Amino acid sequence: MTLPTRQGTTTARRVNRGHDSYDGIEPLLAELAAMAGHDPRRTALRELCLRRCLPLADHIARRFTGRGETYDDLHQSASLGLVLAVDRYDPARGTSFLAFAIPTVMGEVRRHFRDRTWALRVPRRVKETQLAIGPVIEKLSQHCGRMPTAVEIAMELDLDLIEVTQALLAGNAYRTNPIDSPADDAGGPVPAQITEALGANDPSYELCEDAIAVAPLLRRLSERDRRVLYLRFFENRTQAQIAEEFGVSQMHISRILSRTLAALRARALRD
Structure with missing residues (x-):
């Protein structure tokens, strides 16, 4: 089945101004419900009912415009709801078609907003x-x-x-903006992009990563080796000053530093 385009719907609405084409649709729907599924006339009658009721989908779709969705998307969802209403309507219940169709169509449009328009997962x-x-x-x-x-x-x-x-x-x-979109407060003839307002890479991040990687390795060192590293790199003492505190030669402190740093580097790269 092919539903009429938006232009056709608008034209039909103008022609029927003051009188909706779905007024008195119940007899046709009752006839449709009484037909067997294999009846060759069923398809044509069903399409006639849908065409007559399509302005209802248009009315409801327009009620939801201005909420961040295009009319075409809303009309498509409303038309789907209309198809469901026509197929599910039971004339034997004695309820008017509008009383049944309006909640069905509006529910489909609301479901469109709930399930298909959110940029992020929300309960x-x-x-x-x-x-x-x-x-x-x-x-x-x-x-x-x-x-x-x-x-x-x-x-x-x-x-x-x-x-x-x-x-x-x-x-x-509900909506996210691309990172290369113009900034909201951008002024001047050429709007600035959001990326231009972002900060540069912070070199301290790499230093933090190195510190996190080395921290457990430092705890495995002996008390003497940790003390030598602390004096050299945190208190900025010279090798001669460290050697004097430990009562050893400056060359001995140099070998401790070289050996300890090489071991830390090798273990950090390996891990």
Whole structure:
């Protein structure tokens, strides 16, 4: 089955202004439900029902525009929800088609926001709360003339303040910006990129890595060898001053340093 394009939907809406094409759709759906699955007329009748009801998907998709998603994506999800509504509608229950279809289509659009539009992994419960917050903020903003607080939102939704706060913070995970995108506060004729505001590589990181690698090896040295290294590299004493403290020759201290440093280097590279 091929659904009409957005242009066709818009044209149909203009022609039927003041009268929706899905008004009185129940008799057709009842006829569809009564047909056997192998009836050759079933496909054509089902497509007719979908075409007549497609403006409903358009109306609902437009209700959700302006929330970070394109109309085309929303219309696609709403159309899928409409297909589900037509296929699942049971006229025998006595419920109008609209009463059944609207929650089905809106649920599919909300599922699109919940499952397909988040840049980072967020718990489902937090996603659902975050989606419910948007309409509440609009409602409270019009009523109060200002942005509502988290406490006011929590009271309106009858939720715990912590849940609302988590959902508000989760909004930061909805979209991520490429690292080479223009910075928000960039001025001038040519917008600066985020990468231009990042710091340079810190050479101290390499020093920290070396210190972490050598630390356990230093603990394996004898007390004398550790003392010699400490005096030489932390107190900046000369080999002669160290030799005087230990009562040995300067050449002996030189051999201790050479041997100890060579052993540390070999073990660090090996590990």
